Amino acid sequence: MQIGRRIYYEKKTGNVFVDTGERSGSVRETTIEEDFTTYVPLAERVPETVGHIQLEYGQYAQDFAECNGVRVNPETLALEFSYPNPNEPKELPIFRKPLSVELEEAKKAALDAQEAVLEVYEMLLGMQTT
Structure with missing residues (x-):
């Protein structure tokens, strides 16, 4: 079994204060209520002021490995x-969308640009043959 990390953050600021990490092997997924009794920083908080994000196993693995900070944007979540x-x-840290997402967006933009150039090229070739 593989369980993705669960990120707990302060709703008002987006500051992350618990990252459960990823787990695999003989593990079971905990409930949010269990986490509030297990993790001291959660137990010290009013549950209504806390948000959480459940990630898939391996999701943003490279970003977590390379980052020096993580937060949740309070507006976009x-x-x-x-x-x-x-x-x-x-x-000072500058927070931005995950580099893995930016890389995928850049790859898509490059492919879109290549397709546009190819369309123009084919259009120009068609004009020369007529």
């Missing part, structure tokens, strides 16, 4: 990551 800048190690 999407995860945002900050990544270390090797040239400025003391730089």
Whole structure:
């Protein structure tokens, strides 16, 4: 069995304060109520002020491995990551959508651009043969 991480965050600010991590093997999925009794930072909070996101096993694995911070955007409820800048190690974190998502979007944009160029090229070739 494989269980994805569950992220608990403060609804007002989006600050993450519990990341259950991923689990596999002889494990069982816990309920939110169980988590509130198991994790001290959750037990200390009023449940109505806490949000959570359940991820699939392996979802954003590379982003979690490379980031130096994670939060939930309180407006969009999407995860945002900050990544270390090797040239400025003391730089304040800048949160953005996961790099894995940005990479997929860039790949799609590049393919769309290639298709558009190909269409123009084919159109120009058609004009030359007529």
